[in-house]
Amino acid sequence: MASSDTESNYAVFRECVSSVIIARSKQHKPSKTKRKASRIKAAKRKGNAESTDESSAPSTPAPAEEENPEELADFIDFIATEIFTALPEPLQSLSYSAIQHSPTLSTTYSIPLAHSTLESLSNPLPSTITDTLSTYTPDLEALSLLNKILTDYIPAVTRPPPVWASTRAEACEICERDWIPLSYHHLIPRGVHDKVIKKGWHDEWMLNNVAWLCRACHSFVHRMATNEELAREWFTVERILEREDVRDWARWVGRVRWKAR
Structure with a gap:
């Protein structure tokens, strides 16, 4: 493997x-327990107190190991x-x-x-x-x-990748801050989609894969590489997070919090 x-x-x-x-x-096989409970309730509804005695109640099997x-x-x-x-x-x-x-x-x-x-x-x-x-x-x-x-x-x-809107995260996928607005980042930038298909770098179904990022991390990603480099090398969040400079950035920006008004 x-x-x-x-x-x-x-x-x-x-x-x-x-x-x-x-x-x-x-x-965790509850069928017998449920049947026993229903029979006891039925007996109580009839008002027959004796029906719940040991002599008439369903026998309880010895518990299995x-x-x-x-x-x-x-x-x-x-x-x-x-x-x-x-x-x-x-x-x-x-x-x-x-x-x-x-x-x-x-x-x-x-x-x-x-x-x-x-x-x-x-x-x-x-x-x-x-x-x-x-x-x-x-x-x-x-x-x-x-x-x-x-x-x-x-x-x-073998399920197809989900529609990008359904992948929305609750926190930025780089810095993990969950209290700020997020926007989607095309992991394969739209400006190079035609080139990506022509060169055979990726399949067409991958073109609309996105990551949900805060504005600061979104800007950082576009500063760290050109659109072509992003498309060829940094086309998943996992790949982006392999970079030491990204991890250093995430640790730093993750500590940036807004003061309450």
């Missing part, structure tokens, strides 16, 4: 594994790592950009997955997965587990 895309995708994948495993674990959350987390992490590292690299690093550039990827990993695709993905899985699934999910086979996980994972990592 060397690339940043793969690492971020693994975090999503692990959450998908967690969702399936936890939903099928022994804990509580699952250790730490052990469950370790199990989830183990299953996620074993499966993810056995998947093909294109699936590990799958993204919206990847499926836009590859019709083959888009077809292969469209949901629902073809049974043949599932089988080819499950064949390389280590036997340790099948051997350990019975711990928390005895009724779930590896193929079914993989299908449930990928049905959540693939749409999660």
Whole structure:
């Protein structure tokens, strides 16, 4: 898991594994409790006091041994790592950009997955997965587990970027001040959009990505580089924050507060 895309995708994948495993674990299954409560309420409405005695109340099963959350987390992490590292690299690093550039990827990993695709993905899985699934999910086979996980994972990592207005932050994405007005900064400046497409620096769908910045940080970003440099090198907030001069600026300007009137 060397690339940043793969690492971020693994975090999503692990959450998908967690969702399936936890939903099928022994804990937090309220159906019996709810049924018991409703029957007791019904008995009270009838005014039959004896109906709530031990002889007529529904029997309470002996509590199952509580699952250790730490052990469950370790199990989830183990299953996620074993499966993810056995998947093909294109699936590990799958993204919206990847499926836009590859019709083959888009077809292969469209949901629902073809049974043949599932089988080819499950064949390389280590036997340790099948051997350990019975711990928390005895009724779930590896193929079914993989299908449930990928049905959540693939749409999660291939969603198109949100419309810029819906990304509005509550604080400046550089200095983190949240008490001042923000404006949006085109991470790929509009003045060079035509050149960006002509030179093939970025895909068209990336052109309207924005960062929400205070006026001071917005001005600083445009002082630190030309529009072309911003488009080629500093086209994400994460990249901008890698610069030491930006981090120094953010620490300083973050201490600038207006006096109350």
